[in-house]
Amino acid sequence: EAGVAQSPRYKIIEKRQSVAFWCNPISGHATLYWYQQILGQGPKLLIQFQNNGVVDDSQLPKDRFSAERLKGVDSTLKIQPAKLEDSAVYLCASSLDRRTRVLPDTQYFGPGTRLTVL
Amino acid sequence: AQKVTQAQTEISVVEKEDVTLDCVYETRDTTYYLFWYKQPPSGELVFLIRRNSFDEQNEISGRYSWNFQKSTSSFNFTITASQVVDSAVYFCALDMASYNQGGKLIFGQGTELSVKP
Numbered sequence: 001e002a003g004v005a006q007s008p009r010y011k012i013i014e015k016r017q018s019v020a021f022w023c024n025p026i027s028g029h030a031t032l033y034w035y036q037q038i039l040g041q042g043p044k045l046l047i048q049f050q051n052n053g054v055v056d057d058s059q060l061p062k063d064r065f066s067a068e069r070l071k072g073v074d075s076t077l078k079i080q081p082a083k084l085e086d087s088a089v090y091l092c093a094s095s096l097d098r099r100t101r102v103l104p105d106t107q108y109f110g111p112g113t114r115l116t117v118l
Numbered sequence: 119a120q121k122v123t124q125a126q127t128e129i130s131v132v133e134k135e136d137v138t139l140d141c142v143y144e145t146r147d148t149t150y151y152l153f154w155y156k157q158p159p160s161g162e163l164v165f166l167i168r169r170n171s172f173d174e175q176n177e178i179s180g181r182y183s184w185n186f187q188k189s190t191s192s193f194n195f196t197i198t199a200s201q202v203v204d205s206a207v208y209f210c211a212l213d214m215a216s217y218n219q220g221g222k223l224i225f226g227q228g229t230e231l232s233v234k235p
Contacts, residue, residue: 033223035223040228041227041228042122042211042225042227042228043163043209043225044225089161106168107165107213109162109163109164109165111160111161112161114161
């Protein structure tokens with residue numbers, strides 16, 4: 001079974017430029033997550049989708065970050081304009097439909113996109 | 119508030135040594151899940167184990183074992199006879215069972231394990 005796919009793997013941009021990351025979750029996984037991992041820290045949730053609806057975006061800096069999952073499968077995370085502090089690894093994860101579970105399902109992660117903002 | 123603490127930032131051992139990675143968590147909920155993930159230099163988070171709050175049985179999988187103690191809010195991870203391939207950053211994480219919590223994984227800061235030949 002294919003895992004979570006992400007692209008690109010690496011991206012270098014200058015501050016104030018825009019960038020987009022793409023994620024394709026595991027087939028059949030209704031729940032999709034975007035995490036930001038700053039060097040030396042654990043991942044922090046940015047946004048969670050249930051199919052194509054947003055469940056939790058409380059930690060997403062909405063003035064510059066946006067995300068969508070239009071058809072309930074692939075997702076795109078965008079940063080516009082980028083700041084130096086956005087340099088991090090952006091991880092996408094997916095899990096089975098959380099709403100049908102009493103206890104949380106395991107989240108499976110993609111390889112991440114390493115963003116460097118100069 | 120929920121929190122996960124991994125007090126050991128870095129650990130260095132020589133191959134074949136046993137090593138224990140500590141994890142302490144805080145939550146007021148009675149139902150929750152705990153996880154361990156491995157992050158090798160390639161960057162992908164690899165799932166290792168999931169344990170729910172009702173099951174305090176220790177678990178062994180090959181050279182890996184986990185000790186869950188609710189009385190001390192700890193979920194420690196031991197690697198027996200460590201190998202160079204075990205070198206990675208290891209994360210402990212907490213997930214709340216309530217859907218209203220939004221499925222947020224709360225990660226610790228990670229412990230970087232270096233196994234030298």
